[in-house]
Amino acid sequence: MSMDxxxxxxxxxxxxxxxPVLGLNQITLELxxxxxxxxxxxxxxxxxxxxxxTGQSRPSLGRVTVRGxxxxxxxxxxxxxxxxxxxxxxxxxxxxxxxxxxxxxxGYPRADARRRxxxxxxxxxxxxRADRKLRGYSKGMRxxxxxxxxxxxxxxxxxxxxxxxxxDPVGRQEMLDLFRRLAASxxxxxxxxxxxxxxxxxxxHVAVMARGRIAAVGTxxxxxxxxxxxxxxxxxxxxxxxxLARHLLAMPDxxxxxxxxxxxxxxxxxxxxxxxxxxxxxxxxxxxxxxxDPLDDSAHAILGYLLGGSGKT
Amino acid sequence: xxxxSDALLRYRPWxxxxxxxxxxxxxxxxxxxxLMVRRRLFWGLYGLALMVFFFFFYGQYLVVWIxxxxxxxxxxxxxxxxxxxxxxxxxxxxxxNGSGHTFANYIWFQGYIxxxxxxxxxxxxxxxxxHHGSLPYYLSKPIARRHYVLGKCLxxxxxxxxxxxxxxxxLYIQAGLLYDxxxxxxxxxxxxxxxxxxxxxxxxALSLLLVATAVGVRRTVPLVMVWTGIFVLCRMLxxxxxxxxxxxxxxxxxxxxxxxxxxxxxxxxxxxxTLRPPAQPEVWEAALVVGGVCIxxxxxxxxxxxxxxxxx
Numbered sequence: 001m002s003m004d005x006x007x008x009x010x011x012x013x014x015x016x017x018x019x020p021v022l023g024l025n026q027i028t029l030e031l032x033x034x035x036x037x038x039x040x041x042x043x044x045x046x047x048x049x050x051x052x053x054t055g056q057s058r059p060s061l062g063r064v065t066v067r068g069x070x071x072x073x074x075x076x077x078x079x080x081x082x083x084x085x086x087x088x089x090x091x092x093x094x095x096x097x098x099x100x101x102x103x104x105x106x107g108y109p110r111a112d113a114r115r116r117x118x119x120x121x122x123x124x125x126x127x128x129r130a131d132r133k134l135r136g137y138s139k140g141m142r143x144x145x146x147x148x149x150x151x152x153x154x155x156x157x158x159x160x161x162x163x164x165x166x167x168d169p170v171g172r173q174e175m176l177d178l179f180r181r182l183a184a185s186x187x188x189x190x191x192x193x194x195x196x197x198x199x200x201x202x203x204x205h206v207a208v209m210a211r212g213r214i215a216a217v218g219t220x221x222x223x224x225x226x227x228x229x230x231x232x233x234x235x236x237x238x239x240x241x242x243x244l245a246r247h248l249l250a251m252p253d254x255x256x257x258x259x260x261x262x263x264x265x266x267x268x269x270x271x272x273x274x275x276x277x278x279x280x281x282x283x284x285x286x287x288x289x290x291x292x293d294p295l296d297d298s299a300h301a302i303l304g305y306l307l308g309g310s311g312k313t
Numbered sequence: 314x315x316x317x318s319d320a321l322l323r324y325r326p327w328x329x330x331x332x333x334x335x336x337x338x339x340x341x342x343x344x345x346x347x348l349m350v351r352r353r354l355f356w357g358l359y360g361l362a363l364m365v366f367f368f369f370f371y372g373q374y375l376v377v378w379i380x381x382x383x384x385x386x387x388x389x390x391x392x393x394x395x396x397x398x399x400x401x402x403x404x405x406x407x408x409x410n411g412s413g414h415t416f417a418n419y420i421w422f423q424g425y426i427x428x429x430x431x432x433x434x435x436x437x438x439x440x441x442x443x444h445h446g447s448l449p450y451y452l453s454k455p456i457a458r459r460h461y462v463l464g465k466c467l468x469x470x471x472x473x474x475x476x477x478x479x480x481x482x483x484l485y486i487q488a489g490l491l492y493d494x495x496x497x498x499x500x501x502x503x504x505x506x507x508x509x510x511x512x513x514x515x516x517x518a519l520s521l522l523l524v525a526t527a528v529g530v531r532r533t534v535p536l537v538m539v540w541t542g543i544f545v546l547c548r549m550l551x552x553x554x555x556x557x558x559x560x561x562x563x564x565x566x567x568x569x570x571x572x573x574x575x576x577x578x579x580x581x582x583x584x585x586x587t588l589r590p591p592a593q594p595e596v597w598e599a600a601l602v603v604g605g606v607c608i609x610x611x612x613x614x615x616x617x618x619x620x621x622x623x624x625x
Contacts, residue, residue: 074460
């Protein structure tokens, strides 16, 4: 890991216009490590942000730096690995040749490039299939080769655009495990994905984008706690719902309770304070709580609240 | 996928120093060359190029052999007695005698084949990077935009030189061995320099022109049409204006292929009086046009590639 004190990826008041269209609006974002999910609806600006981070595009205003080096500068890209969402390979090449060519492009000598390509293909689980031509690869295999080419020069920052698209469930789990291990080994991952359930399994830290802005950044819990306008809904299954409802309505953070046959659905502000108070209540009243199920603290629900829609991306 | 415990075992942090992006451009050149060689569509043209080479190679040998062995003899050709030396008269136009014209003619013919292959391969080499979106793979690596252009030009340059300069040098070596090598190599150094000069002129001009047109039009058919316009229509028009309408020979400067040929002849030190057709512009004028086209291509590429941003 680098000892450089500069943030690994830093967006400073970055705006990007495409003609009259404002793609990104005054983005400020800092990544130092771990895995960060990048979520948002189509057209929210995720791809633009990724292109700026990987030096594919230049900001109209503001500055994007990687360890203090302008992201547009080729030197910055020694620290960045990029796995694009689309695959446009030379189909006549084998997977191994492609990754090897990408390693040579990074500046590795021939023997080192061969070794790096082999070890990276091994890492993504493609070692045994790397000598087949790319045109014969399945979508999942192409994703793995794309990931291999992004990892081949051992970047500190790995930017992954829809890395799980087209991969079967078993493969997804393997990839998620790999991402976690890479993060544990000191790499910083920025993962853009519409697969919110998978993203939630991977990381709790997300940046939510909406209309060219960062709507929120932090852990899902932190973001949820800040959303005072949308009280957290929790379904609680108990034997005596009416008695529980009476106790809940006496709590300061509770704004509403719906009584159902099997329990209650309570809406509360400040979730952390509520859960602490609820724990105390259960101990004091000896209520027999069978199940406690937060209904809208998932990434889907949070995104839906932030974007004013259903949460679908 | 290997078990979680050892998956990162072989994938270790890189402790060394990565080389300059120039080496990245070289790698890109090699990949481009491999792409051109692998296309079976072009193998027929490569075969034709090989035939042209063998024609010149064995033609030189045949001419020398006839001159030395049977020049004074009479042979029967279609029942008619013919001097053996007269049988090779049809080869005189190609000047298969190890002179500057030999190499100029050879590079002229091979250059045509190279030009046709490049017109067909331009979309594969450069256009598809834009059209199909391969560019992010290149530009996400530690190379600058200029290294991308350099890499593509290097690939094209390797290809042109494999078809023109390298076999040209082989013909030069062969000519020395056929004649008196002790004096030939010393007396014909200008020709050797001319082979390299003509090859370099073709290399620089065609690679820049190809990358520039491929960046502009991207698809194979429009690219072939543009190149046909430059190398066929302009050539015909130049010939019509100078030879047909008896206008100033400078009108032939619109024939870019002829300009390259004139520069090549200038490098080879060929006497201007022996040129065909005789009404030709000055070599320096042709060199100015070639230089101007190259500069225009560089400026265009600088505008289009240097500032390229992936936006879709």
